[in-house]
Amino acid sequence: MKQLSKQLKLPAELDKLDSVISFLETTLWQCDCPMKIMTQICVSVEEIFVNIANYAYPDNTGECHLDLSVDYEAEAGCNQMTLCIHDAGKAFNPLEKEDPDITLCAEDRQIGGLGIWMVKQSMDQVKYRYEDEKNILTLTKTW
């Protein structure tokens, strides 16, 4: 089993999204992460990063930190990614958001509310804590 850990710190701004995705792709690629899992991870992190960029720092600009750790080259089902996403913006637990009703027809669907739902569905585990005035969201995905 090998382990790879990487960190990224960047301004929580929408135009930094490409840097976040490149960071994830480059690191996960090195760990032979399958394309499908990589896409699920990237989409999940995009949803969280975009939320932070849009809402965490309403009055100023702030940073977002990503701590990524991957255990890989293990037998199927034992490769694991753990990603902690921190921001020092206003306290907000995205997991408390009510799940959308995905059975409604197109006309009754609200435009929005699907992002966090997709994160919950795509990752094996998503945990939130508020510590030292930081929002810390931890995502885990095994393959």
Place this chain on the structure above:
Amino acid sequence: MNINVKSEGNKKWIELDGRLDTTAAPQLSEVIEKELQETVKELVIDMEKCGYVASSGLRVILQAQKNINRVQGSMVVKNVNETVMEVFEMTGFSDILTIE
């Protein structure tokens, strides 16, 4: 993302090439708004070259479906890969959209 549009009578064919992420979603929204005139009754969204859809992209696709419903037209999403299909399934979009 590159977006190519082809017209054929009252049918529009929109090909997506690249990631339909938060940056690309407004771009697609603008194209759909411009191309989806009252006379358009058939819309095809071809996703052969798009293997990545974020929730912002889903919002634009849903808006397109609502707009085409309003003019009693039809919309088809074509060439969806496995990863994008999973996104459509987990969000219930597979029940709303016509996927071929």
